[in-house]
Amino acid sequence: MYDSKGEGFQLTFRKTENTKGYWGYKDGQKDDYSFTNVAFDVAPKRVSFKKNTNAFTEYKKSSFIPPVIDRSKPIKGNLLIAGGSLGSSNFDVYNKFIDLAKQKEDSRVGIIPAASSSLSSSKAFKEDLVRYGMSSENIEILPLAVTDDKKTPGDESKWADLNKNDQELAENVEELDAIWFVGGDQTKITASLLNKNGTNSKVLNAIWKTYRNGAVLGGTSAGAAIMSEVMIAGGGSHDTLASGFTNTYDGMLQQEGGPGYLERGLGFFEHGIIDQHFDNKARLGRLIAVVDEKGEPKNLSYGIDEDTALVIYNEEKKAEVVGRGGVTLVDMSQQLKSPDLGQSQFKNIKLSWINHGDLLDLKTKNITINEKKESTKGYEYYEHIVPPHSGVLSAHGMLDKYISYNLVDNAGAESVKSYSFNNGRGFELNFSKTEETEGYWGYTDGQKDDYSFVKVNLDITPVNVKIDSIK
Numbered sequence: 001m002y003d004s005k006g007e008g009f010q011l012t013f014r015k016t017e018n019t020k021g022y023w024g025y026k027d028g029q030k031d032d033y034s035f036t037n038v039a040f041d042v043a044p045k046r047v048s049f050k051k052n053t054n055a056f057t058e059y060k061k062s063s064f065i066p067p068v069i070d071r072s073k074p075i076k077g078n079l080l081i082a083g084g085s086l087g088s089s090n091f092d093v094y095n096k097f098i099d100l101a102k103q104k105e106d107s108r109v110g111i112i113p114a115a116s117s118s119l120s121s122s123k124a125f126k127e128d129l130v131r132y133g134m135s136s137e138n139i140e141i142l143p144l145a146v147t148d149d150k151k152t153p154g155d156e157s158k159w160a161d162l163n164k165n166d167q168e169l170a171e172n173v174e175e176l177d178a179i180w181f182v183g184g185d186q187t188k189i190t191a192s193l194l195n196k197n198g199t200n201s202k203v204l205n206a207i208w209k210t211y212r213n214g215a216v217l218g219g220t221s222a223g224a225a226i227m228s229e230v231m232i233a234g235g236g237s238h239d240t241l242a243s244g245f246t247n248t249y250d251g252m253l254q255q256e257g258g259p260g261y262l263e264r265g266l267g268f269f270e271h272g273i274i275d276q277h278f279d280n281k282a283r284l285g286r287l288i289a290v291v292d293e294k295g296e297p298k299n300l301s302y303g304i305d306e307d308t309a310l311v312i313y314n315e316e317k318k319a320e321v322v323g324r325g326g327v328t329l330v331d332m333s334q335q336l337k338s339p340d341l342g343q344s345q346f347k348n349i350k351l352s353w354i355n356h357g358d359l360l361d362l363k364t365k366n367i368t369i370n371e372k373k374e375s376t377k378g379y380e381y382y383e384h385i386v387p388p389h390s391g392v393l394s395a396h397g398m399l400d401k402y403i404s405y406n407l408v409d410n411a412g413a414e415s416v417k418s419y420s421f422n423n424g425r426g427f428e429l430n431f432s433k434t435e436e437t438e439g440y441w442g443y444t445d446g447q448k449d450d451y452s453f454v455k456v457n458l459d460i461t462p463v464n465v466k467i468d469s470i471k
Helices: 090-103 118-130 156-165 168-173 184-192 203-213 239-241 250-255 284-294 399-408
Strands: 007-016 020-028 030-034 040-049 080-083 109-112 137-143 177-179 214-218 230-234 261-264 301-304 308-313 318-323 326-331 346-355 359-361 417-424 426-434 436-442 449-469
Touching: 007 177, 040 426, 080 301, 090 118, 090 177, 090 214, 090 308, 090 318, 109 118, 118 137, 118 308, 156 184, 168 203, 168 250, 177 203, 184 203, 184 230, 184 261, 184 426, 230 250, 230 284, 239 417, 239 426, 284 301, 284 346, 301 308, 308 326, 326 399, 346 399, 399 417, 399 436, 399 449, 417 449
Parallel strands: 080 214, 109 137, 109 177, 177 214
Antiparallel strands: 007 040, 020 030, 040 449, 080 308, 230 261, 301 326, 308 318, 318 359, 326 346, 346 449, 417 426, 426 449, 436 449
């Protein structure tokens, strides 16, 4: 934590012999932690930054080639793409999925467990659907996986070779009205549905057929990652911006950091690249790096928060946000390109953030804000100077709250800065208002501040970082 002059404090958190941590699922797939006796040290420091466009010359570009997907046939079905950590108590998301699934009285739902190392997530999701009113007899867990569940007598890892091209299973899938992909490791979903030569299996073709005929496809976490053509399977924000991409994948731990890793997605969503766990895992940097290399400039890209879903209505070419968080829209169509810009330096990225009840036109990119919110432009609530955002002592730490409170609804700031650095190098993120920037605020749930904003400008500049002790 430091002020605009660079004077501040280094906070160090340490485990000791007495430190204990506790974890469990108390509400669906939401991680729930408690901890005791973590040690905490504070030391005065002085931090300075100097622009260095050559800071990341070792950056490695991605060799991944996006797939070509046949989009000649119209799609009548819809998508519900949840950002992960979906709570069983999330009434809005569950009921939206069920509403989209109910094409007839006895609508059938298939759950694909492939991403998880066990069947527990699939069984829990089935129980949730029953609790929200669906018939248990109409919900089945499909035998599609690449990992054995040690708690069952059979070996589910054999399903990968036996079932993806099973004609009877494919015919069963064609009769489903909804399909759900549980969370876990997204590479296991694609491995359970794509042939080793990269072609579609019979079951994947059946999923496409039922989707085109009107079924809803939904998924959370890994089940969201597979929705776009370019599937983000690993990497952290800082590491991907700094190091680029790798061609190797070592498993789930790679999803928490390191260089970016891309694989082929299933491509059900055709309007851009999806990233998930966006708020909690701070994935803005990696999404920008991926889009810069593999995105289509005409498309937005989408960072979906936890316990939140982006609902896609394909025939109407509309999108709606449902749930407890929001969706960050990354627009790089106006990004400035120049030989003077160094690696991982960006200018004129446009960010918008929409949440429950906001709508997006996928063709025009126009946003319709929940009618309960009013514009803050010219009526800003705050007027104060904002120090750089840098750690756990910074107010409004999440991206949407940092921009909403400190910039968009603050007459005292035309720009705010945030930094990410390691071992003397890093990035300055400068968020600023333009004439196009608009903020919206309202109470949509009791006394909780509810913001949306559109077209905030973002510049990212590589910097050298110097940290000195203050005596």
